[in-house]
Amino acid sequence: MMLIDAVERAGLTGHGGAGFPTARKMRAVAGRRRPVVVVNAAEGEPASRKDAILMRTRPHLVLDGAVLAADAVGAREVIVALHAGPSSVQTAVNERQAAGLDPVTIKVVQVPEEYVASEESALVRFLSGAPALPTFTPPRPYERGVNGRPTLVQNAETLAHLALIARHGDQWFRSVGTPTAPGSLLVTVAGAVQCPGVYELAFGVPLQAAFDAAGGLTEPVQAVLVGGYFGAWLPAETALRVQLTPADLTAAGAAIGAGVLLALPASACGLAESQRVASWLASQSAGQCGPCTLGLPAIAEDLAVLSRSGNTTNVRNRLERRLRLVEGRGACHHPDGTARFVASALATFAADLARHRRGNPCPPARFPVLPLPDDPGFR
Amino acid sequence: MTVRLRVNPIACQAHGLCAELLPEMISLDEWGYPLLDPQPVPAALMAHARRAVADCPTLALLLTED
Numbered sequence: 001m002m003l004i005d006a007v008e009r010a011g012l013t014g015h016g017g018a019g020f021p022t023a024r025k026m027r028a029v030a031g032r033r034r035p036v037v038v039v040n041a042a043e044g045e046p047a048s049r050k051d052a053i054l055m056r057t058r059p060h061l062v063l064d065g066a067v068l069a070a071d072a073v074g075a076r077e078v079i080v081a082l083h084a085g086p087s088s089v090q091t092a093v094n095e096r097q098a099a100g101l102d103p104v105t106i107k108v109v110q111v112p113e114e115y116v117a118s119e120e121s122a123l124v125r126f127l128s129g130a131p132a133l134p135t136f137t138p139p140r141p142y143e144r145g146v147n148g149r150p151t152l153v154q155n156a157e158t159l160a161h162l163a164l165i166a167r168h169g170d171q172w173f174r175s176v177g178t179p180t181a182p183g184s185l186l187v188t189v190a191g192a193v194q195c196p197g198v199y200e201l202a203f204g205v206p207l208q209a210a211f212d213a214a215g216g217l218t219e220p221v222q223a224v225l226v227g228g229y230f231g232a233w234l235p236a237e238t239a240l241r242v243q244l245t246p247a248d249l250t251a252a253g254a255a256i257g258a259g260v261l262l263a264l265p266a267s268a269c270g271l272a273e274s275q276r277v278a279s280w281l282a283s284q285s286a287g288q289c290g291p292c293t294l295g296l297p298a299i300a301e302d303l304a305v306l307s308r309s310g311n312t313t314n315v316r317n318r319l320e321r322r323l324r325l326v327e328g329r330g331a332c333h334h335p336d337g338t339a340r341f342v343a344s345a346l347a348t349f350a351a352d353l354a355r356h357r358r359g360n361p362c363p364p365a366r367f368p369v370l371p372l373p374d375d376p377g378f379r
Numbered sequence: 380m381t382v383r384l385r386v387n388p389i390a391c392q393a394h395g396l397c398a399e400l401l402p403e404m405i406s407l408d409e410w411g412y413p414l415l416d417p418q419p420v421p422a423a424l425m426a427h428a429r430r431a432v433a434d435c436p437t438l439a440l441l442l443t444e445d
Contacts, residue, residue, distance in 0.1 A: 136387045289388035290412040325408055331389050 003072040003166055004030065010170035011182040012162060015050075016040055016155030017230065017257045019246055022162065025152060028142040030073040032150035037070040037104075038127065038141075039063075041082040041089075041156035042111040042118035045228040046280075046371050046378070048258040050186040051156045053198045055082060058160065059092035063106065065159030068166045070104045073152055078106045081123055083113055113373065115284035119332045120153045122286075133286045134332035157186050157259075177203035181245035185256065189214040191263035191369055192221055201244060208240040210261045220266040223348050225370070227257025229277050230337030232344035233270065236263075253344065264369055269362030271307035271352050273370050274345035278303050280372050281338045292335040295326035299342055306346075306353060308361070316353075319346070381419040382442050384428065388412075390439035397440050400431040413440070 008023035029035045039062060043051040054062060066078045080089055093106045109127060111117050117132035120141055126132035127146045145151020154162075161183060165173050174182040181203035187210050190196045194215025201210055207224065211217055224239035226232055232254040234242065242252045249255050264270055282296035302319035306312070323343050326335040346353070352362065371378055384404060393411035403424055404416035420428045420442070432440045 136389050290391060290393050290410055291388065291408065294410040325414075329388055329412070331387075 003068060003162075006165055006170045007162060010161075010165045010173040011180075012158065012165060012173070013246075014155055015157040015161070015185060015259065017045075017227075019256070022154065022158055025142065025154070026069065026073050029075075029150045029152040032074075032142075035073050035075040035150040035152060036146045037066055037073065037075045037078045038123065038146065038151055038153045039066045039078065039080040039156055039159060040118060040120070040123060040153050041080060042123065043083065043258070044113075044115045044118040045230070045258045045260060046115075046373050047188060047190055047225070047228050047260045047262055049188045050198045050259050052083075054156055054160060054186065056088050059089050060096075061160045061163050062156045063089075063092060063096060065161070065163035065166075066106070066154075067102050067104055069152060069154060069159060069162055075152070076104050078104050079127055079146065080106065080108045081111045081118075081127065082108070083111060114286075115281070116286045116332060116334055119334075121332065123153060124151055133288060134330075134334075136331045178245055180247060185244070185259055187259040187261050189261050189263075190371070191225075192218045192265040193263055194218055204243055204245050206240070207242050207244055207261065210244070211240075211263060217263060218265075221263045222266040222268075223264045223270055225260065225262040225264065226254040228260040229281060229341055229370075230333070231255060231257040231260065232340055233264075233274070233348035234344075235348050253347075262370065268369050269307075269352065270345060270349040271303075271356065272362065273368060274342065274349070275300065275303045275307045276368055277370050277372065278338065278342050278345075280374070281334075281341070285334060286332075289330040289335070291326045291329035295322060295329075295335060296338055298322055299326065299338065303342055303345070307356060309356070312357070316346075380444050382425070382428075382444055383417065383419055384415040385441045385443045386413055386415060387439045387441065390437045392437050392439070394436050396434055396436065397431045400434060401427050404428070405431070 004023050004026045012022040013019045041051045041055045070078050090108050096102050112132050116122050119134050121135040122132045124141045124145045141151040141153050177183045184200050184202050188198050189210050199213040221236045223233045234254050242248050278300040282300040285292045285296050287293045299322050305315050323339045327339050397413050398405045398407045406414045
């Protein structure tokens with residue numbers, strides 16, 4: 001319980017996207033019968049690399065966090081869930097087993113590549129031997145998770161922070177960041193920057209600092225995608241000044257999500273880029289819930305029509321109606337995230353919509369800036 | 380105690396019976412899936428709501444208490 005108290009005082013929140021307070025999640029599992037800890041390193045977000053880099057370069061830090069979290073909630077079992085290439089992580093697990101210091105067993109499991117597979121309920125279902133598809137809640141994983149056991153699912157980066165809190169204390173953790181957004185975060189910086197990659201930033205710095213860390217911008221930027229494909233576009237002038245805290249990003253109409261910060265060059269077409277991603281998101285629907293299965297392709301098609309031939313009022317109205325229609329109507333948040341992404345594209349690229357409508361579409365055939373798993377040379 | 384409608388979107392197969400049985404609180408979207416009134420179910424409609432829940436062919440319609 002001492003560690004959970006320290007995590008609470010530190011103010012650690014989840015780094016997987018939802019930003020839920022970590023201590024509260026731990027308390028929900030602590031004291032229940034035979035709990036399990038799941039390390040969610042199955043980064044589904046195509047533009048994000050932070051968990052993959054972390055697992056490759058600092059596997060023991062994440063595993064330390066997982067073992068400490070397991071100990072704190074009374075779990076004897078840790079499952080590490082990741083996508084392809086568990087070799088470096090498996091090596092680390094073998095090293096720990098040889099050292100014989102951990103009071104828990106650690107198992108590494110490879111998770112399917114689908115976008116929704118790393119969603120918490122889908123992950124728990126997969127680890128219970130079923131297909132990796134989201135489930136209807138309740139029950140939530142902390143009530144009934146892997147094989148019916150109470151399950152603490154934590155993002156890999158969150159557990160790395162937890163390990164550092166255990167080692168250095170909550171005051172140390174709070175020595176960077178702001179009082180309401182303490183600590184640091186890993187961000188994946190991409191797009192028009194000198195050195196795309198994963199960087200650690202303190203909460204509260206201006207977003208511009210992420211691009212400075214990546215060697216600066218390579219060309220004029222029109223917009224920044226904040227959070228990932230469940231995130232939101234912000235116009236460059238807003239984005240570069242906004243402070244990296246949950247509250248400031250919310251006020252600006254975004255959220256840090258999985259920590260993606262992608263600078264869209266002025267020479268790219270935000271509509272075409274967004275339409276490509278929207279179509280991919282539609283294709284990634286698990287196909288379980290009608291409003292998502294049917295709604296997301298309809299939304300992607302509306303956006304395609306708008307970005308091709310312009311802002312016809314009928315299509316625009318229909319699209320805005322559909323964006324409201326799908327929200328909150330899936331078992332998971334896939335439709336909500338997609339709707340938020342598309343809505344932010346309509347707002348941020350309003351001038352492009354108007355220009356396309358007047359018969360002046362953006363010059364085509366630039367290589368897409370937003371990466372998708374089907375692209376040649378992805379990752 | 381407040382009672383509200385909820386649908387399990389995975390179980391729902393858009394049969395549309397619920398909108399027939401409880402049009403006061405349920406309409407269908409352009410694909411035939413139910414749109415639920417988020418307000419509490421008023422006492423006067425409770426019997427109809429229970430009937431709609433019981434008659435859903437996939438048992439996707441639920442009443443939740445909070």
